[in-house]
Amino acid sequence: xxxxxxxxxxxxxxxxxxxxxxxxxxxxxxxxxxxxxxxxxxxxxxxxxxxxxxxxxxxxxxxxxxxxxxxxxxxxxxxxxxxxxxxxxxxxxxxxxxxxxxxxxxxxxxxxxxxxxxxxxxxxxxxxxxxxxxxxxxxxxxxxxxxxxxxxxxxxxxxxxxxxxxxxxxxxxxxxxxxxxxxxxxxxxxxxxxxxxxxxxxxxxxxxxxxxxxxxxxxxxxxxxxxxxxxxxxxxxxxxxxxxxxxxxxxxxxxxxxxxxxxxxxxxxxxxxxxxxxxxxxxxxxxxxxxxxxxxxxxxxxxxxxxxxxxxxxxxxxxxxxxxxxxxxxxxxxxxxxxxxxxxxxxxxxxxxxxxxxxxxxxxxxxxxxxxxxxxxxxxxxxxxxxxxxxxxxxxxxxxxxxxxxxxxxxxxxxxxxxxxxxxxxxxxxxxxxxxxxxxxxxxxxxxxxxxxxxxxxxxxxxxxxxxxxxxxx
Numbered sequence: 001x002x003x004x005x006x007x008x009x010x011x012x013x014x015x016x017x018x019x020x021x022x023x024x025x026x027x028x029x030x031x032x033x034x035x036x037x038x039x040x041x042x043x044x045x046x047x048x049x050x051x052x053x054x055x056x057x058x059x060x061x062x063x064x065x066x067x068x069x070x071x072x073x074x075x076x077x078x079x080x081x082x083x084x085x086x087x088x089x090x091x092x093x094x095x096x097x098x099x100x101x102x103x104x105x106x107x108x109x110x111x112x113x114x115x116x117x118x119x120x121x122x123x124x125x126x127x128x129x130x131x132x133x134x135x136x137x138x139x140x141x142x143x144x145x146x147x148x149x150x151x152x153x154x155x156x157x158x159x160x161x162x163x164x165x166x167x168x169x170x171x172x173x174x175x176x177x178x179x180x181x182x183x184x185x186x187x188x189x190x191x192x193x194x195x196x197x198x199x200x201x202x203x204x205x206x207x208x209x210x211x212x213x214x215x216x217x218x219x220x221x222x223x224x225x226x227x228x229x230x231x232x233x234x235x236x237x238x239x240x241x242x243x244x245x246x247x248x249x250x251x252x253x254x255x256x257x258x259x260x261x262x263x264x265x266x267x268x269x270x271x272x273x274x275x276x277x278x279x280x281x282x283x284x285x286x287x288x289x290x291x292x293x294x295x296x297x298x299x300x301x302x303x304x305x306x307x308x309x310x311x312x313x314x315x316x317x318x319x320x321x322x323x324x325x326x327x328x329x330x331x332x333x334x335x336x337x338x339x340x341x342x343x344x345x346x347x348x349x350x351x352x353x354x355x356x357x358x359x360x361x362x363x364x365x366x367x368x369x370x371x372x373x374x375x376x377x378x379x380x381x382x383x384x385x386x387x388x389x390x391x392x393x394x395x396x397x398x399x400x401x402x403x404x405x406x407x408x409x410x411x412x413x414x415x416x417x418x419x420x421x422x423x424x425x426x427x428x429x430x431x432x433x434x435x436x437x438x439x440x441x442x443x444x445x446x447x448x449x450x451x452x453x454x455x456x457x458x459x460x461x462x463x464x465x466x467x468x469x470x471x472x473x474x
Contacts, residue, residue, distance in 0.1 A: 078113070078116075078136055078139055078140055078143075079139075081109060081112065081113050081116075082113065082139075082140075082143045082147075084109055085106055085109045085110055085113065085143075085147055086147070088102045088103075088105045088106040088109060088151070089102075089106055089147070089151045092106060092151050093151075093226070102151075103150075103151055106151045107149070107150070107151070110144070110147055110149065113140060113143065113144065114144060116140075117137065117140040117141070117144065120136065120137065120140075121137055124137070162428065162473040162474050163474065164216075164474055165216055165217030165229075166214070166215070166216045166217070166473070166474055167214055167215050167216075167471055167472065167473040167474070168213070168214040168471070168472050169211070169212070169213045169214060169233075169469055169470065169471040169472070170211065170212050170213075170469070170470060171209075171210070171211040171432075171467050171468055171469030171470065172208075172209065172210055172211070172467065172468060173208075173209040173211070173434075173465055173466055173467025173468065174206065174207065174208055174209065174465055174466065174467075175206075175207050175209060175436075175463045175464060175465025175466075176204045176205070176206060176207075176463060176464055176465065177204065177205050177206075177207050177239060177461055177462075177463045178202075178204050178461060178462040178463065179201075179202065179203070179204075179205060179287075179443065179461050180202070180443055180445045180459040180460065180461060181200060181201070181202045181445075182200075182201040182202070182332070182445065183195060183196065183198060183199065183200050183201075184198055184199040184201075184334050184347060185198030185199055185248060185255065185256060185257060185258075185280070186198045186255075186256040186258065186450075187250045187251075187253035187254060187255065187256060188253055188254040188256050188270060189252070189253040189254070193256055193450065195256065195258060195448075195449065195450070198248060198256075199245060199248060199283065199285075199334065201245075201285060203241075205239050205240075205241045205287070206239070207237055207238060207239035207289075207463070207465075208237070208238050208239075209235065209236070209237050209465070209467060210235070210236045211233060211234070211235045211236075211467070211469065212233065212234050213231065213232060213233025213234065214231070214232060214233070215229050215230055215231035215232065216229070216230055217229050218230065221300070221301075222300070223300060224302070225300035225301055225302055226301050226302060226303055227300075227301040228298065228299070228300055228301070229298070229299045229300075229301065230296070230297075230298055230299075231296070231297050231298075231299055231320070231322075232294075232295065232296040232297075233294075233295055234292070234293065234294050235292075235293040235295075236290070236291075236292055236293075237290065237291045237293070238289075238290050239287070239288070239289040239290070240287065240288050240289075241285070241286065241287040242284075242285075242286045242287075243284070243285055244282070244283070244284050245283045245284060245285045245334075245336075246282070246283065247279060247280055247281050247282065247283070248279070248280040248283065248336075249276075249279045249280075250273060250278055250279070252273050252276075253273065254270050254271060254272050254273065254278065255270070255271040255273075255278040255280070255338070256268065256269075256270055256450065257269045257270075257271070257345055257394070257396065258448040258449065258450040259394055259402055259448070259450065260392050260393060260394050260402050260403065260404040260448065260453065260454045261402075261404050261448075261452055261453025261454055262402035262403055262404045262453070263400070263402045265396075265399055265402065266402055266404075266453070267450050267451065268394070268448070268450045269345075269396055269399075271338065271341055271343070274340065274341075276340070277338075277340025277341060278338060278340060278341065279338070279340060280336045280337065280338055281336075281337055281338070281339055282336060282337050283334070283335065283336030283337075284333075284334070284335060284336070285333070285334050286331075286332070286333045286334075287331070287332050287333075288329070288330075288331040288332075289328070289329070289330050289331070289443075290328065290329050291326055291327065291328035291329075292326065292327045292328070293324065293325075293326045294324070294325045294326075295322055295323065295324040295325075295359060296322050296323055297320045297321060297322025297323075297359060298320060298321055298322060299318055299319070299320035300318065300319055300320070301316065301318055302316065302317045302318070302319075303315070303316050303317075304316075304317065315364065315365070315366055316364070316365035316366070316367075316374075317362060317363075317364055317365075318362065318363040318364075318365065318378075319360075319361070319362045320359075320360070320361055320362070320363075321358070321359070321360050322358070322359050322360075323356065323357070323358060323359065324356065324357060324358075324359045324382055324384075325354075325355070325356045326353070326354070326355045326356070326384070327352075327353070327354055328352070328353045328355075328442075329350075329351075329352055330349070330350070330351040330352075330353070330390070330443075330444045331349070331350055332347075332348070332349040332350075332446075333346065333347065333348050333349075334346070334347045335347065335395075342397070343396065343397040343398070344395075344396075344397050345394065345395065345396045345397070346394070346395045347392070347393070347394055348391075348392075348393045348395075349390065349391070349392045349393075349406075349444075349446050350390045350391055351388055351389070351390035351406060351444040351446075351456065352388070352389060352390055353386055353387070353388040353442060353444065354386075354387045354388075355384040355385060355386045355387065355412075355442060356384070356385055357382055357383040357384045357385050357411075358382065358383055359380060359381070359382040360380070360381055360382075361378055361379055361380030361381060362378055362379065363376055363377070363378035364376070364377050364378060365422075367425060372423060372424050372425050372426045372427065373421060373422065373423055373425065374421070374422040374425045375419075375420075375421060375422075376418070376419065376420050376421070376422060376432075376434075377417075377418065377419040377420075378417070378418055379415065379416070379417045379418075380415065380416045380418075381413065381414070381415045382413070382414050382415070383411065383412075383413055384411065384412045384413070384414060384441060384442050385409075385411055386408060386409055386410055386411065386412060386442050386458060387409055388406075388407065388408040388409070388442075388444060388456060388458070389405075389406065389407045389408075390405075390406045390407075390444075390456065391403050391404065391405055391406060392404050392406055392446050392448070392454040392456075404453045404454045406446065406454060406455075406456035407456060408444075408456045408457065408458055410442070410457075410458045412441030412442040412458050413441045414438065414439060414440050414441045414442070415438050415439055416436055416437070416438035417436065417437055417438060418434050418435065418436040418437075419434070419435055419436075420432055420433050420434035420435060421433050428472060428473050428474060429470065429471070429472050429473075430470075430471050430473070431468070431469070431470055431471075432467075432468070432469040432470075432471070433466070433467075433468055434466065434467045434468075434469070435464075435465075435466050436464070436465055436466070436467065437462075437463065437464040437465075438462070438463060439460050439461065439462050439463070440460065440461045440462075440463065441458065441460055442458045443458065443459050443460065443461040444456060444457075444458065445457045445458070445459045
């Protein structure tokens with residue numbers, strides 16, 4: 001039996017040290033708030049009693065309030081006393097000039113809890129009862145184990161503390177998006193086709209961003225965090241390009257208009273030079289690309305502050321993990337006129353992409369001492385499991401429309417890095433200004449080679465931008 005007990009404790013300690021190692025890797029340089037010598041199986045010496053008596057009243061009901069002034073009620077129940085101890089610990093962790101006072105009150109209230117629990121347990125023992133059959137003793141015992149003799153006054157939470165731990169936010173922004181290469185038309189000379197020397201669109205485009213979101217604090221933190229928070233949000237991104245793209249002269253070569261692979265003319269059309277009659281005299285290009293992004297994530301809040309008496313808030317690290325769902329619509333049109341052959345052509349591509357996947361990231365925060373300003377920087381990465389479908393069509397004068405169905409289910413990776421400033425960290429309303437850059441892995445691109453059907457591929461778009469966000473905490 002003794003061997004089994006030691007084996008069980010050994011396994012528990014092994015799991016504990018594994019968890020501690022993972023936490024240390026997550027937060028390098030931060031000291032965790034867990035005592036490595038803590039073992040919940042060990043009972044404090046003051047509560048290692050054999051028997052006790054049953055009583056309808058508790059000595060805790062008669063505890064003196066102590067010299068804490070108006071903060072202390074005339075008497076405490078165990079729950080009220082534990083709640084007051086926890087409040088003093090939290091106030092102590094917020095720092096400021098009253099930190100030492102809150103630390104002393106914490107110690108005084110905890111000693112009252114210990115003395116009262118010991119006295120009540122002794123009374124139960126004298127009456128011949130086991131104190132650990134009493135729910136009050138169990139509650140006090142667990143509280144004394146959970147609340148160390150000396151409070152950890154390193155800052156667990158910094159800044160404004162809302163009453164209900166909830167928030168709503170909204171923001172706007174803009175960015176320049178470097179889209180993948182989109183190619184149309186080509187030439188053929190000496191029987192050798194070239195689909196890379198036609199129209200080529202790879203310009204940066206401007207997109208607008210609108211964001212709504214919110215969040216709430218969890219009642220209890222986990223994994224040594226000062227606070228755990230659930231955040232959720234919605235982001236709308238819109239990109240639109242519309243411009244005249246001018247003329248294209250094959251310069252004596254045949255003009256190639258690749259098809260979509262549908263029907264008897266699915267390979268496309270070839271117009272010989274005929275003395276320069278195959279020149280595209282005018283053309284236009286239009287692109288609409290909209291996405292709706294929904295996310296939910298769980299975020300921890302850790303503050304690295306090894307100096308118990310230093311009012312500098314230290315460095316905050318906020319890791320998070322969550323899920324994202326995105327729905328995007330891609331609409332592309334390119335058309336032109338060839339008066340020499342009395343022909344017009346137009347390509348139309350429509351792609352709808354639904355994607356979901358995990359997101360993970362971390363934000364590092366540094367408050368500016370003596371001001372309501374915080375500096376921030378971070379990175380976020382996401383994996384997208386894509387389900388894209390749509391169509392690619394070509395209209396050419398004198399021939400019926402040819403349309404090819406498209407699909408793609410590739411898995412892609414996206415990321416964002418950001419840096420910014422938070423103003424109003426100590427008030428219910430705060431403003432965030434961010435600069436960001438990153439890459440999207442699932443931008444639709446349709447390839448036409450004049451041999452096989454149109455192919456839908458997912459390629460990368462890079463972007464850089466800025467955003468302004470307002471958050472109201474209550």
